[in-house]
Amino acid sequence: MSNAETTTDLLSTETILKAADEEVEKASASSSSTLLAEKDVPEVKERPITPEDELISMETLRPSPVQWPERFPGMDEFLSMSDTPMYTRxxxxxxxxxxxxxxxxxxxxxxxxxxxxxxxKSMHDEIYQLGLREAMEMTRGKLLGIFDRDRAPKRQP
Structure with missing residues (x-):
């Protein structure tokens, strides 16, 4: 492996050094031929490895209690009591x-x-103009101090 050109897989979570493809094929061929020679078993031809075969994952995922917690007892009844759009009559x-x-x-x-x-569209424009007028009136009210709650109440004669 010292003579082999190594590559780094930068996209994985860990940096893993890999040998060149030719060296891996030679090593696997020599190890398989050594094992076959020891057992005196006729060599079985394997189909060539395609890029799709390299992408196959044999990992099985189990349900994660951290990512998908079980619902609390009574949660469904509580949710159905609320007036959310999903449960409204x-x-x-x-x-x-x-x-x-x-x-x-x-x-x-x-x-x-x-x-x-x-x-x-005309209704939308009217609503927009109404909003502008309302904003101007609110600004006017703030400038005149109409909305100040801390002010002393007016005296009535």
Whole structure:
């Protein structure tokens, strides 16, 4: 191995020195021929090693209690008691709608797709402008000191 060119596998967690492929093949061939000669067994031809064969992992993974802990007893019942979207009961939303709401929904349902997209974009723009006005009013309120809770209350005559 002293004459062999060594390579370093830098991507593994440990640095492992490996011999060149030719030397590994020679060593494995000589060791297998020595073993076969000792046992007087006819040589069995092995199929050539392909790059896919080198990638095969024979490792088996066991369940890890650290990575995938078991659920606590009663956890499923606790989760099902909460009102998360996964466990909410379906309700009839049309029962809360007024006649005006139903008229608006029917109007939007009759629009062609292009007009519906334009309507949604205009609503988005209106909402954005409303947000800008609200931000200006909040800034104005802060500058005027309307939101100061530490201020003394006004006296009423």
């Amino acid at each position: 379906s309700t009839n939303y049309t029962s809360n709608l007024t006649d005006d709401d139903m008229v608006k929904i029917n109007e939007l349902a009759q629009l062609p797709p292009e007009d519906l997209i334009d309507k949604i």
